[in-house]
Amino acid sequence: MKEADAxxxxxxxxxxxxxxxxxxxxxxxxxxxxxxxxxKDKYTGMHKGCAFLTYCxxxxxxxxxxxLHEQKTLPGMNRPIQVKPADSExxxxxxxxxxxxxxxxxxxxxxxxxxxxxxxxxxCTVLRAPDGTSKGCAFVKFQSHAEAxxxxxxxxxxxxxxxxxxxxxxxxxDTEKERGLRRMQQVASQLAVFSPMTLNLGAYNAYTQAVSxxxxxxxxxxxxxxxxxxxxxxxxxxxxxxxxxxxxxIIATPITPITPITPxxxxxxxxxxxxxxxxxxxxxxxISGYSPVPAAANGxxxxxxxYTNGIHPYQAQSSAGVLDPLQQAxxxxxxxxxxxxxxxxxxxxxxxxxxxLVPQQQQQQQQREGPEGCNIFIYHLPQEFTDSELLQMFLPxxxxxxxxxxxxxxxxxxxxxxxxSFDNPTSAQTAIQAMNGFQIGMKRLKVQLKRPKDANRPY
DNA sequence: TCATATT
Numbered sequence: 001m002k003e004a005d006a007x008x009x010x011x012x013x014x015x016x017x018x019x020x021x022x023x024x025x026x027x028x029x030x031x032x033x034x035x036x037x038x039x040k041d042k043y044t045g046m047h048k049g050c051a052f053l054t055y056c057x058x059x060x061x062x063x064x065x066x067x068l069h070e071q072k073t074l075p076g077m078n079r080p081i082q083v084k085p086a087d088s089e090x091x092x093x094x095x096x097x098x099x100x101x102x103x104x105x106x107x108x109x110x111x112x113x114x115x116x117x118x119x120x121x122x123x124c125t126v127l128r129a130p131d132g133t134s135k136g137c138a139f140v141k142f143q144s145h146a147e148a149x150x151x152x153x154x155x156x157x158x159x160x161x162x163x164x165x166x167x168x169x170x171x172x173x174d175t176e177k178e179r180g181l182r183r184m185q186q187v188a189s190q191l192a193v194f195s196p197m198t199l200n201l202g203a204y205n206a207y208t209q210a211v212s213x214x215x216x217x218x219x220x221x222x223x224x225x226x227x228x229x230x231x232x233x234x235x236x237x238x239x240x241x242x243x244x245x246x247x248x249x250i251i252a253t254p255i256t257p258i259t260p261i262t263p264x265x266x267x268x269x270x271x272x273x274x275x276x277x278x279x280x281x282x283x284x285x286x287i288s289g290y291s292p293v294p295a296a297a298n299g300x301x302x303x304x305x306x307y308t309n310g311i312h313p314y315q316a317q318s319s320a321g322v323l324d325p326l327q328q329a330x331x332x333x334x335x336x337x338x339x340x341x342x343x344x345x346x347x348x349x350x351x352x353x354x355x356x357l358v359p360q361q362q363q364q365q366q367q368r369e370g371p372e373g374c375n376i377f378i379y380h381l382p383q384e385f386t387d388s389e390l391l392q393m394f395l396p397x398x399x400x401x402x403x404x405x406x407x408x409x410x411x412x413x414x415x416x417x418x419x420x421s422f423d424n425p426t427s428a429q430t431a432i433q434a435m436n437g438f439q440i441g442m443k444r445l446k447v448q449l450k451r452p453k454d455a456n457r458p459y
Numbered sequence: 460t461c462a463t464a465t466t
Binding site: 008010012013014037039040042047048049050051052078079082086087088368369375377379380402404406407408409415416417418419421446448450451452453 | 460461462463464465466
């Protein structure tokens, strides 16, 4: 039914309203289709905007790729259709070898001669430092997996080259994904130089610090920072700055304070908390339970909503005086606990059991655009921010339809920007007003309306 | 620095 060397194609940039039956006519013209499947979310069944396509004949796939890939744009899409071998087809990485333990003086040609006996070589490159000196390793790409395998079998460990400290290494080169993984492991090991407990302690200190602010503690916090990881230090120092700036623990500091984030009244002064020792706090709701409404904080219904417009956290509370200073401090801390540890990956709160108790917010749906004017673009996100932290951060401003951090697929690293979509433009505006310029670590968020689809198109 | 999605 299908050729042995058939290629499974990945089809990207297809409108989410097109199903298999709609797609078929587009692709049939290049040959008989063996299988065509729209990719859907495993749990929600949601159309992911892409598909897999296998033709019976390899040649059909090649023709379709040539004719369609990046060649036309389907209605409603802002980028051209993608037609290329699926990742599962192993983009030719299975014929590329990494060669280690070469001598420093070996040139491309020397390596090539060594590998020539095993097949036709497409590519042969010794890796070099910027100054041109060999790194003692190379990539060699054969035309087929079998040839590469033959070279491994014969050459790996077979000899020790002059100047090398160990016998020759010949193995398949890392795939793009493996490289990403490796990079992440390196980052992780960097952080692990400091004991894992140090990180948690840092989070804990910062937390208690923010709840109960005393000058002495602020000083010790900075002193302690010297022993924390760079990330924890940034977080700690940042929090300390915040505490100094604003006794109520609110961490938003817009560059242009269009809407100042301050307590609404001088008569009810939050700094009362300054002298309060660390008490038995109501358990923080942590990341997953983060809510702009303080009712969730102490388990009691609040008589008034603290956020009246998503910006003035304390605006409504002065009249009844229902919240004691500690509760105020705590309500303010929701910002801290939500944004801070999350921002730095320090999500293990001082009360980790809370995490297991509070069920994670329902699985965030695929990225979706809201109506025009409801979608915001956020740049300068902390590297550690994921969809969920982004969601938490913007939840106070309205119904979030979607929160998506962009991730480099090869490395799994955040690209430090993302989108949040609300169900109405007012929420989006409120979020922009409140969060544009929001300082996290050394950076300030840039929050603005997402560029409309047709922007930047000359015609 | 503006929705790239891989059963």
